[in-house]
Amino acid sequence: MDYDYIVVGRGLTGSAAARHLATAGLQVALIGPEEPRGGRGLAQGHRTHHSGVFASHYDEGRITRILDPNPYWARFAQRSIARYRPLEDITGISFYGEVGHLAVGQDEGASRDYLSALQQVAADLAVEVEILDQRALQARFPYFQFYENAVGLWQRQQAGYLSPRQHVKAQARAVELLGGCLINQEALSVGPVADGVQVETAADSYTARGAIVATGGFTHASNLLPQRLQLTVRAHTVLLAEVDGADLERLWSMPSLISKPYDAEAHFYLLPPIRYPDGHWYIKIGCSEMPPIADDLESLQKWFKGPGESAIADRLKARLSQILPDVQFPAYWVDTCVTTHTPTGYPYIDRLGESPIVTLLGGNGYAGKSADELGWIAANLLQQGQWTYDLEAAHFKLRYAT
Template identity: 30%
Template sequence: MDDSPSFDVVVIGAGPLGAATARHLADRDTSVLVVGPDEPARFDDHEGVWAGYYDQGRLAHVLEVPLVTTLLATRSRRRFADLEERSGVVFTTPVRSLSILPSAEENPQASTWFDAGQIMNNAEDLGVPVDALDEDRLRTDFPQLRFPRNHTGLLQKDAFIVNPRELVRAELTAAVSAGAHLVRDEIVEITHLDEGVRVTGRSGETWRADRVVMATGSATNAVGLLSRPVPMTTFGATVVLVEVDDPETVDMPAMMYMKSVDGTIEFGGIVMSPLQYPDGKWYVKVSGRSLLDNPLASTDEIAAWVRTGGRTDDIDETLAVLGELLPGQEWGPARTRPCMVCETPTGLPYIDRVDDRTTVVVEGERGAMAADEIGRLTADFVITGRWNDGIPHSAFQIPWADAEADA
């Protein structure tokens, strides 16, 4: 007889989406187990999967497209204060968020990601004030910064930096307080039974549940727990950390910076205002053009990428960008860290069933700032068995037919 502990739902993955889903399930009196490994102490000898939330800062703002993305982030943000109060974990820092975009004259074929008008319309729809800054306003408002000609800015003054490590800790703390069970293990097998499922951890422990939520992020296909792969691509990304002795000397907002010269994008990524990392030092974090250059398909490939520590060529690009932005600023040593991201063909998260017992949730590059709302939607979908939100479920459904046609 199987005497494994039994739950209504097992959430596989204890990152931002898994933690948020578990919290919202527990808040609705669902018996829930959330299982996932803790952050490894080092990466140079790493084996297995890796998470993208092992970091100190993600922007939470409305300067994004499409509108669905900004709506998810805005809904999450409205609950941040309550989550911080419930958990006792502060994971937000107020910040000005500045997006620098090539003007229509510089890049007439720019995609919607560089469409300032569309981003402004999104912000207006959500009731969030955003200032449009032409070249003269950029020079006036940010005299310490240097931007290329034919670039404009969008400024949100009430944005946040979200600490993804602390966000996960807050979600898990609230989930456990509401009755969820947290186990630090890695699920290696899902067995479908006549009634429910049994999941097995690398430790050999087993648990039973009526339903399973797969919240394994960029490793969703690599871990091999699904009956068929989800259409998505996993990338090994690089974060560059540049040390600063005194954060007060680095006078800049958090930025999304898209630099175009003669119609060619020369840099596109995040330049974060200084953040303090677990080693006690302050760093400016830059994630640039190589974000989607390194596709990975298996856990072995993920582990091998993590052990490299990231693409070292990104250091020179980062220092060049910072040198242009803040001429005369003194920078300390720079180093890389490995990161993981995933991209869906829809450009949006997935919240959908794989079978009658298994729901998959994938963030699609916007995990931290929108995680709480994605987790809420997932929990409601799992509990009720139907889609109840004003955003059509079709926005989050997995395009299985497209994947099969491409195979």
């Protein structure tokens, strides 16, 4: 065997799984392409000439917070966040901005339920949270303009944002420091062989005792699995708005924000100013409008290379000027991305039949903050050969398409 274990997919979850395996003293190969050079716009030039797979972490901002209405996702986040600083220290790569997280809603209907669920989770997981009424919100965050009867939950610590791009780099660097191997290629096949698995790329073939497949939105496009799974890929359009000068200074301590008022169509999330590879600072805004998209290679490539949905971008621009009415934005960029969803709302972390191949698929839009723990669960299942995690395996079971 060339390695103890191979992880296919050098994204947020795959790189985390590889680090956990390497930390356990195992010989690991992490196979997957780096971000295409000369990416699009402020992401880095143009993606248009890239003919391979893309990923959902080619960005500088993902919200991270323990506060989540779902107690399991909150727990994955809590355990992941606790490992951010140690990973930064080991690798010298910083990816975490602990600026705090603000969740805002209204004391009405589903919005009230959302806030109550967050409070319950905060109590259960001993997370320090301050409740702010509209007046207190305005006093604490004077640059935001909220709606009538807004109520905020403010998680000051263990929350803020992370750079998904740098997070992946840090995990991969840790794998190398622990003696693991990074293979900058796409996998063409992953399959069981006697006593293990074989992974083929265009250039080579590698064997190991077992493998993890963590190929995100390109799982079906890559044709690595023997059968289709119940996975839905959703298309995101996000808006990046440049900030500079006095506005940038004023917004220096801005938290990440999720706003879920009574009117579900008005939901959005917001990242604070973050420096992008072009040297400029951008605020990112996105929403829950994410239509399903065909998951073949051609359709996904077209989406990643394309301009996104202009109607969504226009709505995001309008939202941005409502929430930050006094800020001047000298430039805007529209970016595209995808998320991968399961019917259970949890990732598929399961063995493919009796084979030593474990899936790590279906981030459901939340794997940015929680990737480290999800990687740990998959790494543990692969090493142990059985489920030992402290949540029921049934939540993570594969569902095949019929």
